[in-house]
Amino acid sequence: MTNNGATSPNDTSEFDYVIVGAGSAGCVLANRLSADGKHSVLLLEAGPKDTNLWIHVPLGYGKLFKEKTVNWMYQTEPEPGLNGRQVFQPRGKVLGGSSSINGLLYVRGQHEDYDRWRQHGNTGWGYDDVLPYFKKAEDQQRGANDFHGAGGPLPVSDMLHADPLSGAFIKAATEAGIPANPDFNGATQEGAGWFQTTTRNGRRASTAVAYLRPAKGRSNLRVETAALAQRLLFEGRRAAAVEYRQYGTLRTARARKEILVSSGAYNSPQLLQLSGVGPAELLKSHGIGVVLDAPGVGNDLQDHMQVRIVMLCAQPITLNDVLNHPVRRIMAGVRYAAFRKGPLTIAAGTSGAFFKTNPRLASPDVQIHFLPFSTDKMGEKLHPFSAFSASVCQVRPESRGSLRIRSADPMAPPEIRINYLATETDRAANVEGLKILRRILAAPALKPFVIEEKEPGAKVVSDEDLLAFCRLRGNTVYHPTSTCRMGNDPLAVVDQRLRVRGIEGLRVVDASVMPDLVSGNTNAPVIMIAEKASDMILQDAR
Structure with missing residues (x-):
């Protein structure tokens, strides 16, 4: 993958779009935004390439739960509702993100979930609005019908x-x-x-396999692994660049059009907070300059x-x-x-x-x-x-928690409270x-x-x-969401087009934007969100 964004000696490069996180959403964005060849795209991933053998064997997910090389290995704070136990929170840190280490189930949730999103003021996110994007993504083994697509990037197979x-x-x-x-x-x-699974011929189909591999030869797409985003850089209220550390070197990637944060329900709000977008008191307590007092960033965390x-x-x-x-x-x-x-x-x-x-x-x-x-x-x-x-x-818990940075150090794991x-x-x-x-x-x-x-x-x-x-x-089913949720109220972080409210040139595209949890596993809905976001981003670019 080459770079048609120029690189200068001080490790600054420039692209139309910079995507932070090559997970379930980020790989979809990288494929769709680079497809017409008109836009240069940089995809940053903190973890390695998806070369671990167990990633590709469906039952191999059991081997990846405690595999530090491909997993953030987070823990909650002691959970009051679970006798003060800490709950282990594995998240993917590898190309494909959690779609490379998850349990592979393809479950979209209920029609009513999306209609509820729409009724809460999120125009364009009702079931009839999102169904075309589920179908667009899908290569359904049973063939296409009113509810399913065939020929899309994501294989969906019977057991x-x-x-x-x-x-x-x-x-x-x-x-x-x-x-x-x-x-x-x-x-x-x-x-x-x-259940149906995101597999083909007995092998896992992560978004790295389904979306990124077909796009790899494109001259306008660059993928960087071992690249941990440290913070976003702003020019006034506009997100201008991403500062990231790769093999000990601090680099900067400027975005001519937009920065797309797709780091998941834990790392996306963490990155925003580290960058000065979040609850002002929290940021000040860690010596971070406030770009935007956004109390909703990291709020409303939900999990199954x-x-x-x-x-x-x-x-x-x-x-x-x-x-x-x-x-x-x-x-x-x-x-x-x-x-x-x-x-x-x-x-x-x-x-x-x-x-x-x-x-x-x-x-x-x-x-x-x-x-x-x-x-x-x-x-x-x-x-x-x-x-x-x-x-x-x-499937529809009422309990909500929060995610908060513990320090200004991008390497420090965040404080996670779910309140099960x-x-x-x-x-x-x-x-x-x-x-x-x-x-x-x-x-x-x-x-x-x-x-x-x-x-x-x-x-x-x-x-x-x-x-x-x-x-x-009680234990997690590994479905954290809603920490940068979509809506119109004062605590909503992104609008209906997933733009961060109060900031220009910045969107969040991942499970964190869900207004509330869907009634089922979260990987298929995240891929749908990224498919829909890709269309919105390209529309807005025109």
């Missing part, structure tokens, strides 16, 4: 490894009164079925929480049995290497369900991820016994969700596979006990 436990879970859910649903991203989300039930399995067919057995483990590896099939193609959820914990609700408020294996914590060793698990995730289980609605949804999940796990279809419930176990029955279990075991 290759349809194991008997995951199929039995779907049948059990229907026996428990939840309708079967062949497509969570179609006419309606409610029901039980198989999950609570897992672990079942002892009566047959040696779980992933625990495969990976804990030396011969079966080698066989699984050989099968994957030769055919790209078998258990190594499993995502972080094979089948699942969406349902309402209360019939008065307009749409499902809980998502179930079913897994044919079990572990104490994702990324840690699988249990030594035969077991499978299913987790409850409340802070509201009565959130606590009730988790407890009711666990009760419904237990009904599914006790249904006839799963009977041949179940010895007993290992965790929380038969002694945990009352609502109080179930809530205590949520506090003891």
